[in-house]
Amino acid sequence: MGSGIFLALxxxxxxxxxxxxxxxxxxxxxxxxxxxxxxxxxxxxPEAGGPAALARHAFxxxxxxxxxxxxxxxxxxxxxxxxLSAAKFLSVFWAPLGSGGWAVAGGLAVLSVVAGACALGLExxxxxxxxxxxxxxxxxxxxxxxxxxxxxxxxAIRQDxxxxxxxxxxxxxxxxxxxxxxxxxxESIGDMAAEARDPDRDLAPASAGVLLSAIxxxxxxxxTAAMAGPVSSAxxxxxxxxxxxSRAPLHVLATGLKGVVGLLVGALLALVAHAALGRTARLARxxxxxxxxxxxxxxxxxxRGTPLTALxxxxxxxxxxxxxxxxARDASFLAGTYAFAALIAFSSVHLSVLALRWRxxxxxxxxxxxxxxxxxxxxxxxxxxxGLAGTAAAWLAVALFERDALLAGSAWMLAGFAAYxxxxxxGGLSLGERTRREATAxxxxxxxxxxxxxxxxxxxxxxTVPTDLLDVAxxxxxxxxxxxxxxxxxxxxxGEEMDLEIxxxxxxxxxxxxxxxxxxxxxxxxxxxxxxxxxxPAESILAEANRRESQVILLRAAGLQRAGAxxxxxxxxxxxxxxxxxxxxxxxxxxxxxx
Numbered sequence: 001m002g003s004g005i006f007l008a009l010x011x012x013x014x015x016x017x018x019x020x021x022x023x024x025x026x027x028x029x030x031x032x033x034x035x036x037x038x039x040x041x042x043x044x045x046p047e048a049g050g051p052a053a054l055a056r057h058a059f060x061x062x063x064x065x066x067x068x069x070x071x072x073x074x075x076x077x078x079x080x081x082x083x084l085s086a087a088k089f090l091s092v093f094w095a096p097l098g099s100g101g102w103a104v105a106g107g108l109a110v111l112s113v114v115a116g117a118c119a120l121g122l123e124x125x126x127x128x129x130x131x132x133x134x135x136x137x138x139x140x141x142x143x144x145x146x147x148x149x150x151x152x153x154x155x156a157i158r159q160d161x162x163x164x165x166x167x168x169x170x171x172x173x174x175x176x177x178x179x180x181x182x183x184x185x186x187e188s189i190g191d192m193a194a195e196a197r198d199p200d201r202d203l204a205p206a207s208a209g210v211l212l213s214a215i216x217x218x219x220x221x222x223x224t225a226a227m228a229g230p231v232s233s234a235x236x237x238x239x240x241x242x243x244x245x246s247r248a249p250l251h252v253l254a255t256g257l258k259g260v261v262g263l264l265v266g267a268l269l270a271l272v273a274h275a276a277l278g279r280t281a282r283l284a285r286x287x288x289x290x291x292x293x294x295x296x297x298x299x300x301x302x303x304r305g306t307p308l309t310a311l312x313x314x315x316x317x318x319x320x321x322x323x324x325x326x327x328a329r330d331a332s333f334l335a336g337t338y339a340f341a342a343l344i345a346f347s348s349v350h351l352s353v354l355a356l357r358w359r360x361x362x363x364x365x366x367x368x369x370x371x372x373x374x375x376x377x378x379x380x381x382x383x384x385x386x387g388l389a390g391t392a393a394a395w396l397a398v399a400l401f402e403r404d405a406l407l408a409g410s411a412w413m414l415a416g417f418a419a420y421x422x423x424x425x426x427g428g429l430s431l432g433e434r435t436r437r438e439a440t441a442x443x444x445x446x447x448x449x450x451x452x453x454x455x456x457x458x459x460x461x462x463x464t465v466p467t468d469l470l471d472v473a474x475x476x477x478x479x480x481x482x483x484x485x486x487x488x489x490x491x492x493x494x495g496e497e498m499d500l501e502i503x504x505x506x507x508x509x510x511x512x513x514x515x516x517x518x519x520x521x522x523x524x525x526x527x528x529x530x531x532x533x534x535x536x537p538a539e540s541i542l543a544e545a546n547r548r549e550s551q552v553i554l555l556r557a558a559g560l561q562r563a564g565a566x567x568x569x570x571x572x573x574x575x576x577x578x579x580x581x582x583x584x585x586x587x588x589x590x591x592x593x594x595x
Contacts, residue, residue: 001211002136003268005218007078007085009170009225010183010336011239016175017167017230018160021222027179028215030394031186033387034346035211036369037353038189040381043367044356045548046528049286050187051345051352053124056290058352058359061424065292067348069416071187073281073409074342076314078184080321081334082273083110085237087141089269098236102327108319114274115315118281121304122269122554132271138215139264143244146257151247154441157226174401177394178335180342182218184272184465187279232564234330277314284310290434291427292420293320328404336398336405339479341412343395350388362498364509366486366533377498452548455550455583457487457541460508460531469556470515472588474523476554483526485548486516489540490533538576545583551575553585 009020016023037048047053052068087106091098097106124132159166167175189207225240228247238261245257285307288298297310325334353369361378369381397408424431456473457464470486477484486507492498509531516527534540545553554575576583 001141002186002214003272004182004418005140005215005221006089006241006265006269007081007184007237007272008335009222009240010350012175012179012222013225013240013586014134014231014331015167015171015438016179018157018226019167019172019177020165020179020226021219023172023179024182024218024222025215026176027394028181028211028218030176030390031180031183031346031386032208032211032215033383033390033490034349035186035189035207036383037349037387039207039367039382040365040369041349043190044530044542047286048282049290050283051349052287052292054352054356055228055348056434060117060288061292061429061434062432063348065287065420066413066417067345067352068287068292069413070341070344070348072280072283072287073412074284074338074345075187075320075341075552076318077116077334077341078181079111079273079276079280079314079318080107081181081338082184082276083107083114084316084322084325084334086110087264088236088271089238089266090271091238091264092242092258094209097420098238100324104323106321107326109320110273110314111213111277111319114270114277115311115318117274118278118311118315119304119305119306120302123278124274132268135264136268136482137213137217139261139268143241144224145262146248147221147228147244151224151244152228157223160226160230165210170401173397174222177339177397178344178402179413180394181335182428183214184338184342184347185275186211188275198568200410213487214589215309216417236241237414238265241265255347260286273277277311277318280314280318281307281310284314291424293427294423308411324408332402333404333408337408340395340398340402340405342408343391343398344413347388347391347395350384350391353384354388357381357384359533360527362492362533365535366530368374380500385404452482452554453548453550454482454542454554455485455487455545455548456554457489457537457544458512458531458536460488460490460505460512467511467515469554469588470519472480473554474519474525474527476522476552477525484516484519484529485539485544485550486512486527487544488529489537490531490532491537492533492535494535500534505586509594538573538580541577550583553581553583555585555587564594 005024008024012023013020041054045057046052049056049064049068051071052064055067056064057092079440084103084107087097087103087110088099090106091103096102127276137246221241221244224244227547228240229243241261242258245261246254248254248257284293285298287293288295288310297313298307299309300306301308321334321337330336337347356363357380358378372379373382373385374380421431424433429435454477456469458469470484473484476482490502509529512531513529514527519525520527530544532540532544541553544550556578574587578587
């Protein structure tokens with residue numbers, strides 16, 4: 001995520017001049033609110049669709065497509081900007097790459113390498129990812145240290161700022177909106193949720209730590225660049241950073257540092273393009289699986305397991321944007337296009353979290369956005385409310401002041417929605433009708449994928465964790481390459497408030513989550529634990545199965561269970577689930593599970 005400052009600084013400085021650091025800070029606060037909402041939503045539904053998946057669970061298929069299609073454009077624009085900027089940073093070794101047709105050719109060359117790597121299924125290894133992260137942070141710290149040591153001139157910032165005219169209010173507002181490109185990669189929070197050993201505990205501090213470090217370093221580099229020289233350099237991404245290292249006292253040292261900066265930043269931006277293009281293809285595949293795009297988009301290469309059709313389409317669109325930036329008069333075209341689309345997707349994240357809070361107040365949020373606003377018996381996250389206002393205002397700034405980005409973004413959204421409407425109607429579906437996920441797998445002999453998700457409801461009133469049921473589910477999941485959803489539910493009596501305090505409830509939920517992690521480690525499958533409060537267990541279990549698109553509901557025939565003064569009519573719930581479920585229902589008797 002931190003590499004985005006290398007994309008943003010020249011563009012933001014073009015509009016904000018010496019106040020580039022202010023624009024970066026304001027954009028960082030807006031994106032921080034997005035991260036809080038995103039972390040809450042993705043902890044509930046850790047799917048590859050990101051904003052599209054959250055909109056689907058909160059609203060319908062139509063809202064999901066709009067969010068996903070906007071995010072697709074944002075990722076394509078980010079990949080194009082990263083590839084083109086990588087070529088411009090490499091101009092330190094060959095000057096023609098810095099502008100004009102050669103810059104476009106260099107960007108297309110970088111994009112070709114990146115697209116080829118994605119098509120071959122080449123991903124960053126854990127060790128290489130760690131090395132890239134260390135190199136990124138180390139390079140930013142080096143730039144700050146060099147600037148403080150050799151270019152510490154606070155007066156230079158004041159000389160480049162004339163409030164009201166340079167920058168004007170319009171320019172400063174637009175700079176704040178465009179500065180969101182400094183935090184490209186915010187959608188990687190979804191990957192963090194999938195990779196964390198304990199997402200409930202680790203996701204919030206990890207995502208906040210990454211984003212806060214990106215904001216801090218971004219502001220520090222912006223201030224350093226402003227002291228080293230004017231940052232309004234026609235939007236060229238490399239000049240503000242080269243301006244910092246050029247302040248080194250010895251020509252040999254300054255030249256060497258420019259070479260290091262150009263090479264490292266070029267490589268890091270190529271990795272940004274690789275990540276953005278890969279996420280675009282995964283998002284397109286997710287949309288195809290949910291019948292928002294043609295099924296051919298979701299097909300995997302039988303040898304390498306990569307979505308070649310999605311990658312080819314996304315790479316072609318990215319190349320078109322690289323060429324468009326080359327011929328555009330506006331140096332901010334790609335950044336504006338990214339902001340236009342990303343801010344729509346970010347707004348949808350806030351709206352989805354607010355809708356889920358309103359419609360499903362009894363659900364436990366493993367990662368809950370802080371600072372809640374109480375409305376009746378519901379608690380709405382203040383971060384989502386203020387964040388929605390921030391993303392909407394930033395989008396409006398782009399729409400008002402970036403005409404080319406507005407035209408390109410509007411054309412993309414309108415053409416995509418028209419194609420979506422035609423595709424859905426041809427398939428006999430309404431625009432908002434939810435469909436079941438279509439399974440797509442590599443065609444290899446002897447492999448049949450029948451289930452993608454198995455739902456296991458467990459009452460938190462149970463005296464012990466049903467390890468026998470979990471073992472049966474895990475064995476079935478391991479055989480069929482399936483993920484498990486462990487639904488911990490708490491029945492609330494009619495006469496009590498939904499937020500009734502229940503002794504040892506948190507301990508019971510943590511105990512079930514720990515059992516899920518144990519199964520995950522033992523069998524090598526993905527287990528998601530979620531908790532909700534309900535007055536009708538059967539209705540909630542059926543709704544959760546539909547929401548998660550589970551193919552199987554696995555129940556334990558345990559008769560009536562007691563927990564203190566509360567009695568849970570489990571057999572009645574089982575009978576209703578069997579009668580009404582659209583999924584396959586499997587009932588495991590304890591003695592059978594033991595054998």
